[in-house]
Amino acid sequence: MNTKEEVLAILQDLTGEDLSDKMDENIFANGLMDSMASVQMLLNLQEKFEIDVPVSEFDREEWDTPSKIVAKVESLENE
Amino acid sequence: MNFNFINLQPYGNPHYFIYLMIGLIPIILGLYYGRRFKIYECIFSVVFLFLIFDADKWQQGVSLIIYLLIELVITYCYLYYRKKGKNKTWAFYLAVFLSIVPLIMVKVQTAFPKAKIPGVLAFLGISYITFKTVQVIMEIRDGAIKEVNLGTYLRFLLFFPTFSSGPIDRYRRFAKECDVAPKRDQYVNDLGLATRYLFQGFLYKFVLGWFFGTYWLPRISRMALIAGTANGGLKLSWWLLAYMYCYSMYLFFDFAGYSLFAVSISYFMGIHTPMNFNKPFLSQNIKEFWNRWHMTLSFWFRDYIYMRFTFFAMKKKLFKNPVRLSQVAYLLLFLVMGFWHGLTWYYIVYGLFHAIAIIINDYWIRYKKKHKDKLPSNKFTKCLSIFVTFNVVCFSFLIFSGFLSQLWFGWM
Known part of the structure; x- marks a missing residue:
């Protein structure tokens, strides 16, 4: 699985929905995600990708669509 | 000796705005021509802060200066500690605790005016300045803030337009803007707004x-x-x-x-x-309400209490059930918010009320997700949810107002 698929799998686990055709939908605005789900997502991402994302670095606006999350993870992986 | 100092509380009366606008002219002209006059800005800020704390309020001013020194020492000691590569949890808790001690003492003193705590005197804005220092300490812990420039930090803490009651800005956001002038077209747009x-x-x-x-x-x-x-x-x-x-x-x-x-x-x-408000009374549920009402405060509580607590508890696996964890975190958040408003029954009940409301709201959201196809969603249901939310919120404000205390017990 590539990064995109892994991220989508984590998101599906949290939201109960397959988001592969909603890559640019705001998942906070439509109620799929909330703060609690973001925390779970951060922990799952840390485990899966061995990246370090402290809560301070979680700015909702930078993480509010599946595409943005994939891009964030990819940039953190390359650090 | 009898000096007649003028004392001006922020945005208190029309005169204030006249003085403010006169003082702003050089800043506006400078920014329009792409220059930020930092020294003038500082003098301007200090003058308006002085006007809050002069005359009969001078003791508050002294209190502010002592408070600032304490917070600076705590912040820089913790920063020094982190820079040496150390990151013990107890040191972090200690720094956060010490930074809120003055606020706690002020809250206790306000609740029990008879029990005089020596040397403790509330000054206007203490809550909001404390939110800012705690924020900085937490981000130093996370490594998100690696360097704190003394000048920037002081300007951030004492930024006078928001000094008395917020909105609560973020250090990293403020630091990016405070040394540079915005681009001309951006600034012209800002002036319009x-x-x-x-x-x-x-x-x-x-x-x-x-x-x-x-x-x-x-x-x-x-x-x-x-x-x-x-x-x-x-x-x-x-x-x-x-x-x-x-x-x-x-x-x-x-x-x-x-x-x-x-x-x-x-x-x-x-x-x-x-911004602090975004049409809060059009919220369709309590959760949305808190994303629209006193936003900088609720986001502060969300980011620095709710998310940190849930992150920590999940990592340590303190709760088996994430639903239970989020409920405990809501209770924690809203109780802290209640206590922060003041040590009186109606503020604490107000906090509890919102915690319970948001927990019920979450049950409903989960139920809705499961039965999506069976529940109607149309203009009428939207109006109904706005109506229900509005009334729940107004009821919470009735508790918050303290009027029930006056009605029932004769004191507020």
């Missing part, structure tokens, strides 16, 4: 807020007390209901008006202080 916010603020605070708070509220309050005493029992009456709506409107227009002033003056100074 600043002017609009200023006049919207006048309408909110001095017209609507005045009508609800100064004109109607005392009259309704008198009637509710009379009718309540006549009715006996829980002292309920239609006047009490009127009080609930009138107070809620007053609270919104007064505080939203103040916040608009603070954002407006920040924009004139080329700083994009975040």
Whole structure:
């Protein structure tokens, strides 16, 4: 699985929905995600990708669509 | 000796705005031509801070200076510690605890005025300045803030448009803007917004807020007390209901008006202080309400208490069930918010009430997700949810107002 698929799998686990055709939908605005789900997502991402994302670095606006999350993870992986 | 100092509380009366606008002229001209006059800005800020704390309020001013020194020492000691590569959890807790000690003492002193704690004196803005220092300490812990420039930090803490009651800005956001001038077209756009916010603020605070708070509220309050005493029992009456709506409107227009002033003056100074309100009474549920009401405060609580607590608890696997964890975290958040408002029963009940409301709200959201196809969603259900949310919120403000305490126990 590539990064995109892994991220989508984590998101599906949290939201109960397959988001592969909603890559640019705001998942906070439509109620799929909330703060609690973001925390779970951060922990799952840390485990899966061995990246370090402290809560301070979680700015909702930078993480509010599946595409943005994939891009964030990819940039953190390359650090 | 008798000096006649003028004392000016922020945004208190029309004169204040005249002085403010005169003082702003050089800053606006400078920014328009792409220059930020930092020294002038500092003098300007210090003068307006001085006007808050001079004359009979001078003791508050001394209190502020001592407070600032304490917070600076704590922040820089912790930063030094982190820079040496150390990151023990106890050191972090200690730094956070020490930074909120002055605020706790002030809150205790306010609640028990008879128990005089020596050397403790509240000053205007202590809560908001504490939110800022705690924020900085937490981000130093996370490594998100690696360097704290003393000048920037002081300007951040003492930024006078937001000094008395927020909105609560973020250090990293503020630091990016405070040394540079915005681009010309951006700044021209900001000036337009600043002017609009200023006049919207006048309408909110001095017209609507005045009508609800100064004109109607005392009259309704008198009637509710009379009718309540006549009715006996829980002292309920239609006047009490009127009080609930009138107070809620007053609270919104007064505080939203103040916040608009603070954002407006920040924009004139080329700083994009975040907005505090976004049509809160159109929220369709309590969760949404907190994303629209006093936003910088609720986001502060969300980011620095709720998310940190859930992150920590999940990592340590303190709870098996994430639903239970989120409920505990909500209780924690809203209780802290209640205590922060003051150590009085109605603030704490207000916190509990919102925690319970948001927990019920979450049950409902989960139920809705499961039964998506069976539940109707149309204009009517949307209006209904706005109506229900509005009334739940207004009821919480009735608790918050302390009027029930006056009605039932004769004190506020």
